[in-house]
Amino acid sequence: MKLVFRWFGPKDSIPLSYLHEIPNLSGVVTAVYDQKPGEVWSEDSLCRLKEMAAAHGLAMEVIESIPVSEDIKLGTAKRDEHIEAFRKNLALVGRYGVKCVCYNFMPVFDWLRTDMHHQNPDESNSLAYSRDDFDKVDPHHLHLPGWDESYSPEELQSLLNAYQNVSHEELFDHLVYFLKAIEDVLDQYDINMAIHPDDPPWDVFGLPRIVSNEADFDRLFKAVPNRHNGMTLCTGSLGAGRCNDIPHMAAKYAKEGRIYFAHLRNVLYTDNRDSFVEVGHDTKLGSLNMYAIVKALVDSGFDGYVRPDHGRNIFGENGKPGYGLYDRALGCAYINGLFEAAEAEKKD
Numbered sequence: 001m002k003l004v005f006r007w008f009g010p011k012d013s014i015p016l017s018y019l020h021e022i023p024n025l026s027g028v029v030t031a032v033y034d035q036k037p038g039e040v041w042s043e044d045s046l047c048r049l050k051e052m053a054a055a056h057g058l059a060m061e062v063i064e065s066i067p068v069s070e071d072i073k074l075g076t077a078k079r080d081e082h083i084e085a086f087r088k089n090l091a092l093v094g095r096y097g098v099k100c101v102c103y104n105f106m107p108v109f110d111w112l113r114t115d116m117h118h119q120n121p122d123e124s125n126s127l128a129y130s131r132d133d134f135d136k137v138d139p140h141h142l143h144l145p146g147w148d149e150s151y152s153p154e155e156l157q158s159l160l161n162a163y164q165n166v167s168h169e170e171l172f173d174h175l176v177y178f179l180k181a182i183e184d185v186l187d188q189y190d191i192n193m194a195i196h197p198d199d200p201p202w203d204v205f206g207l208p209r210i211v212s213n214e215a216d217f218d219r220l221f222k223a224v225p226n227r228h229n230g231m232t233l234c235t236g237s238l239g240a241g242r243c244n245d246i247p248h249m250a251a252k253y254a255k256e257g258r259i260y261f262a263h264l265r266n267v268l269y270t271d272n273r274d275s276f277v278e279v280g281h282d283t284k285l286g287s288l289n290m291y292a293i294v295k296a297l298v299d300s301g302f303d304g305y306v307r308p309d310h311g312r313n314i315f316g317e318n319g320k321p322g323y324g325l326y327d328r329a330l331g332c333a334y335i336n337g338l339f340e341a342a343e344a345e346k347k348d
């Protein structure tokens with residue numbers, strides 16, 4: 001596996017020199033974050049990201065993400081224009097040596113939590129989702145933690161209206177249309193597209209979601225068999241869905257050669273409904289068996305990119321929720337240990 005770390009570019013408060021000191025870290029996962037979905041990225045911006053990382057011995061082989069515009073997901077008249085921009089961005093990152101692009105196809109919200117600073121018993125804080133709190137959200141006057149800056153209330157309402165007549169089937173068709181329209185660029189530059197599962201893996205506010213479970217991935221790989229059509233195994237996102245058997249999915253899709261990227265993190269189920277808290281990475285802290293997942297990956301021949309996912313805020317850090325340094329660095333150390341053990345066990 002190749003261990004990588006999400007880095008939000010020049011505006012990230014964590015210095016790259018710190019990342020360079022994390023054992024076994026080979027590169028950053030980044031993107032041009034200051035441009036809108038549907039736009040062609042500035043080559044200078046991408047070049048700068050690569051040079052900044054390289055100055056600290058870090059590669060830039062994974063992009064997270066090139067955002068897919070709502071027009072592409074909705075299948076509007078602007079879709080082909082936005083796909084053309086996406087193709088140009090793929091060619092651009094391909095020329096800069098990128099091997100893997102993580103993206104998602106979630107309408108409007110690409111993640112959802114009810115608390116960005118949930119207080120844990122150990123005095124750390126982390127992201128959490130409470131079904132009770134979610135049920136109190138008024139869908140007509142949406143105020144969601146972490147989203148109030150992204151959309152004005154009017155924009156949000158018009159987007160929600162636009163999706164009202166989009167079924168799961170139609171959204172899936174739009175995803176297939178999109179992938180078929182970029183296939184030749186993926187082949188030309190040998191770029192693996194790694195779709196990120198829905199987070200959390202169920203419909204929200206009546207918006208359809210189509211990448212939530214094993215049946216969804218089976219359907220996607222059948223519809224677009226191209227080898228460059230793959231997935232990001234995000235254990236925390238999929239794992240919030242209690243019907244998802246993550247070690248099974250890890251083994252199955254690693255054997256099929258579809259996992260190009262793994263986001264490893266744990267979640268703790270906190271009630272009998274859908275609620276969960278993001279905890280430290282270790283198996284004992286949450287509801288997922290992280291060693292079983294890593295062992296399934298290793299035993300099934302996985303050789304892709306891996307990053308720690310959301311961490312808690314610890315050691316007094318007041319980092320970007322989920323993306324502070326310390327707990328993700330602890331996650332790296334833990335992930336290194338899991339892979340070392342799984343690889344040693346495999347050889348024996």
Ligand SMILES: [Mn+2]
Nearest residue numbers: 234237263309
């Ligand atoms: Mn993830």
